[in-house]
Amino acid sequence: MSSEDALQPDIIRFAPPALPSLPPERVPYDGYRSQRTPIVIDNGSTTLRWGFATFDSPYAGTNAIAKYKERRNNRLLMLFGEGIDSESGAKGQAKTPWEGDVLLNFDALENALDYAFLQLGIDTPTIEHPVLMSERLCTPLHSRALTSELLFELYSVPSLTYCADGIMSFYQSNAPSSSPFRSDGLVVSMNTASTSVVPILDGKGILSHAKRIPWGGSQASEYMLKLIQLKYPNFPTRLTTAQTTWMVHSTCEFAMDYQALLRRLKDPIQLRSCAKIVQFPFSVPVVEEKTxxxxxxxxxxxxxxxxxxxxxxxxxxxxxxxxxxxxxxxxxxxxxxxxxxxxxxxxxxxxxxxxxxxxxxxxxxxxxxxxxxxxxxxxxxxxxxxxxxxxxxxxxxxxxxxxxxxxxxxxxxxxxxxxxxxxxxxxxxxxxxxxxxxxxxxxxxxxxxDDLDAWASKRRQEHQVLMNRIKDRARRKAALSDRKSAAAQARMKSIANLASDDRISKKKRKGGNEDMFGADDADWAIYRKINTAVASSDEEEDFSQLQAVEQKLLAFDPTFTPHETHASIASQRSALMTAFRPPYEEGDVEGNMRIHLNTERWRVCETWFSPSMAGIDSAGLGEVIHNILTRFPDSEKSRLVNNIFVTGSPSQLPGLLPRLETTLRPILPPEMPIKVTRADDPSAGAWQGMARFARTEEFASVGVTRQEYDEHGPERIRKWWGGNWNGGFIA
Incomplete structure (x- = not known):
C-alpha cells in the first residue's frame, strides 16, 4: 500500500443500530408458576432488560411507549420499544419513563412493566415473584417511593429490592463463584444521562464518597448533533439523535493527549488522513436522454x-x-x-x-x-x-x-x-x-x-504593494464583522449620523417626508462605507494588476516561485479549512450526502474529561476520580486503583482504558500499580450481575417485603452492600 492510499479517509455507510435481541426461544410460564423465581428488571433510560433470574440472556427493548390509534381498524394500540418504529405516526407520541437521569413518567413505566410481564407469559392476577430492579446512583427518595407504590399496589409483588446498576455489573465480573463477595475496586459507570464513580471496599459500595457527572451517552450524541449542524448548516437531510448516536459509537474514540492531537491535526494532510466519511443514502437523479x-x-x-x-x-x-x-x-x-x-x-x-x-x-x-x-x-x-x-x-x-x-x-x-x-x-x-x-x-x-535585478526588484515592490492593499481590504472587511472593533464602531457612528440628519428641522420631520438621504452626493459615499456587501471599485483592478505582475515575475525572475503568488498563499491559508470540511469532488453525483468527521471524533469523547467544552459546569472524569482517591489512605487507595472497572454502553468507545490510566498515573505514587478493566458485556452486565445475585441465598434477606411495605409505607429502605441508600427506616 502506498503512502497516498494510507492517507485516504475511510468511508462508512450509515446504518441504523442493531435492535436488541430476544431469547431465541420463549420459555413457557408453566415452569415458573408458583416457583417464586425472582424477576430481574434493569430499568435503563435507553433500554429496558427483563427476565427471570434463571435466564442466560434477558428480553430487551427500547424503554419507550406510545399510544397510537390505528386508522385501518380504528383501534387504540399500545406500542413498546421497536414497535414504535413500525408506525410512523406513533413516533411523535412516544414517551419514556425517564427525564434525563431521573425517573418521572410513571404512566410510561407502568405500560413498560405491563409489556415486560406479558412477554414473560405471566397470566396470574398478581405478580407472585420477587422483583429485583436497578436504579441510578443518588435516586431521589420520592422517585423510589412512587416506584415501590406502583409495584406493591398495582402488581402486588411479594418483595422488592433495589440495587445500583454499576455495582451489580462490578459484582458480575469480580464476585467469586463460592466465597462471599469481598472484592475491591473503583466502578466507573457510564450511563445514558450521567457518569458515576463508586468506590468499593470489601464488597461494599462507599456511597458517601461516590460522585456523579451530569454527562452521558445522550449528551454526547446531542453534542455531536450540534457540531454537525454547525459544520453542515445546509445539510439536505434532517439529522436525528439516533443517527448521531450511531456516529458516536461507530467513529469516535478517546485521545491519549487531546491537546497534542490537535497540534498534530494542524497539518491538513494529517487532518485528512484521520477523517471518516459517513455516507448517507441518496437517490441517483434520473437524467432524461434527448435525441x-x-x-x-x-x-x-x-x-x-x-x-x-x-x-x-x-x-x-x-x-x-x-x-x-x-x-x-x-x-x-x-x-x-x-x-x-x-x-x-x-x-x-x-x-x-x-x-x-x-x-x-x-x-x-x-x-x-x-x-x-x-x-x-x-x-x-x-x-x-x-x-x-x-x-x-x-x-x-x-x-x-x-x-x-x-x-x-x-x-x-x-x-x-x-x-x-x-x-x-x-x-x-x-x-x-x-x-x-x-x-x-x-x-x-x-x-x-539592461538591468534584470533592478527590474525584478521594482516589480517585487509593486507586487508587495498590491498584496498589502488586498490584505488591508480583507482585514477591514473582517473587522466589520466584530462589533467591538474600531471599524464596526465607525460604521455604527455613520449610521447614527444618517439617522440624526440635521438638514431638516424636527418640526418638519413630524409632518412626514423626513427622508433626505440622497440629497447630497456624500450620502452615497457613506452608503458604500456602511454597506459591507458593496465591493470596492478598485478591488477588481488591483487583482488584475496583481495577476499581470505575477505573470511577468514568473516568466523572467528565476527567484520568484509559484508558491509566492497570491493564489498559492490564499490556498495555503484555506487548506486547513478545506481539510476540515472538504468540498464535493468534481463530477460527484448530484444529491450525494456525506459528512466528514475528523476533530469531532475525539472532541465528543473528550467532554467526559472536560465537560466545560460542551458548556457543562462540572469537573471531568479524571478530576472526579482524583477527588475520590484523596479521601482514602494510601493502603485503601492502592486497592481501589488496582481494579478500576468501567461499565456501560459508552465505555465501549476505543481508547478509554489507556486514557484513564494515562490520566491517573501522574497523580499516584510511581510504585502504586494501576489496572483498568472493562466489563465483559458493558451493556447487559448489570442485568447479568443482578440475575446472578438473585440466585443466591442472600437475595431473600435484602428486599422489602409486602408486610414491611404495609407497615411502614413506600419509604421503607433496607441497607445492603449493593443498594443505593445508607439505610434504615426513613419516615
Missing amino acids: EEELARIAEKRKEQGRKLQEIAAKSRLEKLLQKESDLQYLQTLKDSRGTEGKKEWATKLQAEGFDDDAALADVIKKLEADLKKARKKEADGDDLVVEEPSFPLLDVPDADLDEDGVKEKKKQKLMKAGFEARNRARKEKEREKEEKDREEKREEEERH
Whole structure:
C-alpha cells in the first residue's frame, strides 16, 4: 500500500443500530408458576432488560411507549420499544419513563412493566415473584417511593429490592463463584444521562464518597448533533439523535493527549488522513436522454434567446452611454460658464444644480469621464472591424416635412449615428491605449534587458504593494464583522449620523417626508462605507494588476516561485479549512450526502474529561476520580486503583482504558500499580450481575417485603452492600 492510499479517509455507510435481541426461544410460564423465581428488571433510560433470574440472556427493548390509534381498524394500540418504529405516526407520541437521569413518567413505566410481564407469559392476577430492579446512583427518595407504590399496589409483588446498576455489573465480573463477595475496586459507570464513580471496599459500595457527572451517552450524541449542524448548516437531510448516536459509537474514540492531537491535526494532510466519511443514502437523479434533433433544437433556441438578450443589452448600454455623454456635455458647458457669472450668481447656480462648490462639480465631471472611458472601451472590445460610416438621410430633413413614421425613423437614425460615433471614439481611444501600452512594454523590455535585478526588484515592490492593499481590504472587511472593533464602531457612528440628519428641522420631520438621504452626493459615499456587501471599485483592478505582475515575475525572475503568488498563499491559508470540511469532488453525483468527521471524533469523547467544552459546569472524569482517591489512605487507595472497572454502553468507545490510566498515573505514587478493566458485556452486565445475585441465598434477606411495605409505607429502605441508600427506616 502506498503512502497516498494510507492517507485516504475511510468511508462508512450509515446504518441504523442493531435492535436488541430476544431469547431465541420463549420459555413457557408453566415452569415458573408458583416457583417464586425472582424477576430481574434493569430499568435503563435507553433500554429496558427483563427476565427471570434463571435466564442466560434477558428480553430487551427500547424503554419507550406510545399510544397510537390505528386508522385501518380504528383501534387504540399500545406500542413498546421497536414497535414504535413500525408506525410512523406513533413516533411523535412516544414517551419514556425517564427525564434525563431521573425517573418521572410513571404512566410510561407502568405500560413498560405491563409489556415486560406479558412477554414473560405471566397470566396470574398478581405478580407472585420477587422483583429485583436497578436504579441510578443518588435516586431521589420520592422517585423510589412512587416506584415501590406502583409495584406493591398495582402488581402486588411479594418483595422488592433495589440495587445500583454499576455495582451489580462490578459484582458480575469480580464476585467469586463460592466465597462471599469481598472484592475491591473503583466502578466507573457510564450511563445514558450521567457518569458515576463508586468506590468499593470489601464488597461494599462507599456511597458517601461516590460522585456523579451530569454527562452521558445522550449528551454526547446531542453534542455531536450540534457540531454537525454547525459544520453542515445546509445539510439536505434532517439529522436525528439516533443517527448521531450511531456516529458516536461507530467513529469516535478517546485521545491519549487531546491537546497534542490537535497540534498534530494542524497539518491538513494529517487532518485528512484521520477523517471518516459517513455516507448517507441518496437517490441517483434520473437524467432524461434527448435525441440529437431535440438537443440541436434546444441549442438553437438558446442561441436565439442569447442573441436577443445581447441586442437588448447593447441597446441599453448605448442609451446609457448617450445619456452620460449628454450629461458630461451639459456639465462641461456649465463649468465653462464660470467666467461669465458673478460669484454670488455662480454659487446660486451651483446650488440649483445640486453642487456645493466647484470641487463637487469637478468630481462629478471626472467620474463621468472615467465612466465614459470604461464604457467606450467595453464597446470597442466587441467591435474590432472598421466599417464604413452608414448614411443617415433623414437627419437633415426638418420634422415638419416628415410624417409620424418619418419622425420615428429620424429618431432611430439619430440614435444609430450617435452610437456609431461613440464606437468610433472608443475605437480610437483603444488604439491610442494600445499604442501607449506597446510603448510601455517596449520601455519595460529595454529596462529588463539592461538591468534584470533592478527590474525584478521594482516589480517585487509593486507586487508587495498590491498584496498589502488586498490584505488591508480583507482585514477591514473582517473587522466589520466584530462589533467591538474600531471599524464596526465607525460604521455604527455613520449610521447614527444618517439617522440624526440635521438638514431638516424636527418640526418638519413630524409632518412626514423626513427622508433626505440622497440629497447630497456624500450620502452615497457613506452608503458604500456602511454597506459591507458593496465591493470596492478598485478591488477588481488591483487583482488584475496583481495577476499581470505575477505573470511577468514568473516568466523572467528565476527567484520568484509559484508558491509566492497570491493564489498559492490564499490556498495555503484555506487548506486547513478545506481539510476540515472538504468540498464535493468534481463530477460527484448530484444529491450525494456525506459528512466528514475528523476533530469531532475525539472532541465528543473528550467532554467526559472536560465537560466545560460542551458548556457543562462540572469537573471531568479524571478530576472526579482524583477527588475520590484523596479521601482514602494510601493502603485503601492502592486497592481501589488496582481494579478500576468501567461499565456501560459508552465505555465501549476505543481508547478509554489507556486514557484513564494515562490520566491517573501522574497523580499516584510511581510504585502504586494501576489496572483498568472493562466489563465483559458493558451493556447487559448489570442485568447479568443482578440475575446472578438473585440466585443466591442472600437475595431473600435484602428486599422489602409486602408486610414491611404495609407497615411502614413506600419509604421503607433496607441497607445492603449493593443498594443505593445508607439505610434504615426513613419516615
